[in-house]
Amino acid sequence: MSRRVRCSVKDSMCLILVSFSLVQAQQHVEIDFAASRHKEYLFISTFNLSWHKAFEYCRGQGMFLVSIQNREELEAVKDTINMSGFWKKNHYLHMWTSLNDIGEEGQYYWASTGTRTQLDLWRDTDPNNSQHDTCTDEDCVALVHFRDLTVTYGLDDRACSSEFMFMCET
Numbered sequence: 803m804s805r806r807v808r809c810s811v812k813d814s815m816c817l818i819l820v821s822f823s824l825v826q827a828q829q830h831v832e833i834d835f836a837a838s839r840h841k842e843y844l845f846i847s848t849f850n851l852s853w854h855k856a857f858e859y860c861r862g863q864g865m866f867l868v869s870i871q872n873r874e875e876l877e878a879v880k881d882t883i884n885m886s887g888f889w890k891k892n893h894y895l896h897m898w899t900s901l902n903d904i905g906e907e908g909q910y911y912w913a914s915t916g917t918r919t920q921l922d923l924w925r926d927t928d929p930n931n932s933q934h935d936t937c938t939d940e941d942c943v944a945l946v947h948f949r950d951l952t953v954t955y956g957l958d959d960r961a962c963s964s965e966f967m968f969m970c971e972t
């Protein structure tokens with residue numbers, strides 16, 4: 803059993819680290835920081851940032867913007883969001899991941915690991931690289947979910963300048 807509490811003066815919040823075997827619903831505690839067998843996760847839902855600023859924020863925490871490379875990691879990310887209490891107050895999620903095709907259009911890499919995406923989580927109409935204006939298309943990828951719809955968690959390429967919540971990982 804391992805458990806420790808980390809406090810951040812900057813964010814005025816206490817983050818609780820719990821080993822994966824202990825990651826279960828705990829009614830009396832809001833868990834913002836959870837761990838899988840391989841990674842620890844920090845879900846930031848109290849403010850939104852552009853993709854690049856989210857990336858920098860995670861690095862400032864000694865972490866990386868999240869990658870989701872297999873089903874186990876997807877479940878760990880979903881567990882982290884669920885345990886934060888996010889779905890008690892919100893109906894939809896748009897959360898930056900580290901997946902992007904900034905380097906070459908259509909070639910997607912997880913910035914946190916430098917690896918190609920293996921898991922096909924794209925929503926039906928994405929990636930569509932929508933043109934927002936003459937200079938802006940969609941090169942950064944958000945994890946999207948709607949609480950009250952049967953649509954499951956999916957990936958959507960969005961304009962990197964859009965401000966969304968995000969998740970960091972170790």
Ligand SMILES: [Ca+2]
Pocket residue numbers: 903907908931939940941942959
């Ligand atoms: Ca693109």
Ligand SMILES: [Ca+2]
Pocket residue numbers: 928929930931932940958959960
């Ligand atoms: Ca899109």
